[in-house]
Amino acid sequence: MGRLLKPFLPRGLYWRAALIVFVPVSVILLVVSLSFIQRHYDGVTRQMTGNFLLVAHYMLDRVDAQPDPDRAQDEARALGAQFGLLDARIDEELPPPIEMKLPFYDLSGSLAVAELQRGLPQMREVALTSGELTLWLESRHGYLRLHFQLSRISARNPHQMLVLTFVIGIVMGVIAFIYLKNQMRPMARLALAAEAFGRGQTVRYRPGGATEVRAAGKAFLEMRERIERHIEQRTLLLSGVSHDLRTPLTRMRLALSMMEDEPEAAALMADVAEMESLIDRFLEFARTEAVEPMDETDLEALVASRVAEARRAGRAVAFEPGWVGSPVSLRPQLMARAIDNLIANAVRYGTRARIWIETGGSEISVCVEDDGPGIEPEDRERATRPFVRLDLARGASRGSGAGLGLAIVADAMRSHGGRLELGTGATEGYGGLLARLVLPVSDGK
Known part of the structure; x- marks a missing residue:
């Protein structure tokens, strides 16, 4: 799994730290918010639906108590106005089956409808359109039609808490992002100074940031000083030895030049030339560390x-x-x-x-x-x-x-x-x- 996800994950320490901070916090907020909303709105919806069931049973009993359909129709309308319903009347026939369409963010609408079906065995049809609910209850004089707002039995706008959590999370995330960036900046400067030193450049660097980063910065400065001192000592050593060897070699070349007739002089002169070539190589090797x-x-x-x-x-x-x-x-x-x-x-x-x-x-x-x-x-x-x-x-x-x-x-x-x-x-x-x-x-x- 790690090998599969590695190409999609950031490589920089800054963005990895951001993921470590934000991903767990975001998941916790999301899970807690959804869990709280589910439990809170479930409880509220059941309570509101239970209250409406009392009203529906009362209206159904009053309508059934009327002696004729006309008196039942008048009673239904009067009770609907009394209880604040959008409409209440007696229908002779049921409408064609209507498909209910709930918004994806409605976490309690389906629960409210299920509670109505469980608490009203007389309910024969239900329709939900644009946040309004219509019920058809079987009565002695026909079908009692109750039309009312869904907010009457269900807590509305459950997504508002998610939106609020999301907005607050974004604001706090930006603040944490800025703080994290300020904490990572000293590490980025240390990385740049180390990279420049690897290229042979000495850039100005001052330790900063958290205690651990400061300690790493001070250790880097001490290490850089030791390396520079070692390079300087090596360069001086090679240069000094090479220059000191030139003096006896010059005397040897001068002595051999006065012994041109000797058979061994040519071979010795070649050895002296080879030694001078080696010295030149030593000096060249020492010059590779010179600052240019x-x-x-x-x-x-x-x-x-x-x-x-x-x-x-x-x-x-x-x-x-x-x-x-x-x-x-x-x-x-x-x-x-x-x-x-x-x-x-x-x-x-x-x-x-x-x-x-x-x-x-x-x-x-x-x-x-x-x-x-x-x-x-x-x-x-x-x-x-x-x-x-x-x-x-x-x-x-x-x-x-x-x-x-x-x-x-x-x-x-x-x-x-x-x-x-x-x-x-x-x-x-x-x-x-x-x-x-x-x-x-x-x-x-």
Whole structure:
């Protein structure tokens, strides 16, 4: 049952809380109102019908006591006027059967008619039209016709209490709705602040609302401060270590440059160059946490510039332009580093790569596909961790590295509130690793 109702229920906490408040209250009010009306109007109707039965029996006895039909007719009319009936007379014959039609909201009319039938065994026909009731009672001189308002024997307008309950419920519901909205607003602000922090943005947030919400807000602020402090310490650590290593490497390069005739000098110089490349990767990984403001950027132009830069470096990269879209809010330098890393990763483990942009729903994806060996599905999550190398899967002969390439890309996408997705390409001539830089974009941009 829960699975069947889930698609029709609201997903937001605000509307779910509104349902939790209003549905039970509405059901209780409806059940209590109907139960009260049923019992109250049943009792009133039986009492009023019982009073009218006394009048009907009295009139029937008086009419039967008359010696002839003319005197009986005069007596019936006189008694009808005396008891406030609309009409009272003697009919010689019964009318054709008349179908009674009660309004759907008349909760007591049918009960009144049933009580009349039970208390007047002389009743031969009954007609109910437009809130007026007509009875034909068998007498000694014919059929005594009594015509009167239904309100004479039945409590009228039973729906008025329902209307009053409904109106009061609406008014109180609006008041409760406003109060609930004010209570939910601090939680919505907390959710927005947490979502912005997940995108790498720090927005101003002040705890408010109920005690529990304030406690959650304060815990979020403390957690955000700890995370920012940890990121800052990690960045400083990597930057400091990388810069400190450059000094001895520079001395080593200088010493090796003076030993060009030595046979081991070339190999050592290659090792020094590789160590400097690793240091550059460490610095690049540290720079992914640097704060860069968001800016409206032409994504296709950004991708095209990185492809052109890769081609100038001698890399075989194909770009498929043609994406039509509005500028995207992102960090241009961080996004450029992510694309550069994917291109470098593609041509390192393959021979060529292709790049294109596609749109799906509220997301935009920059796709990079190579013709390399790819990554097995069970290793893809581990491949995005820092300092993890999958040489056995990707080919150790392709070169060494620090295992930071995909980690840098994953961090860059998390700072945009997006994600890095790894899969297997299906394009003919490629079919290697397919990496997607997925960016969330509101309003389909």
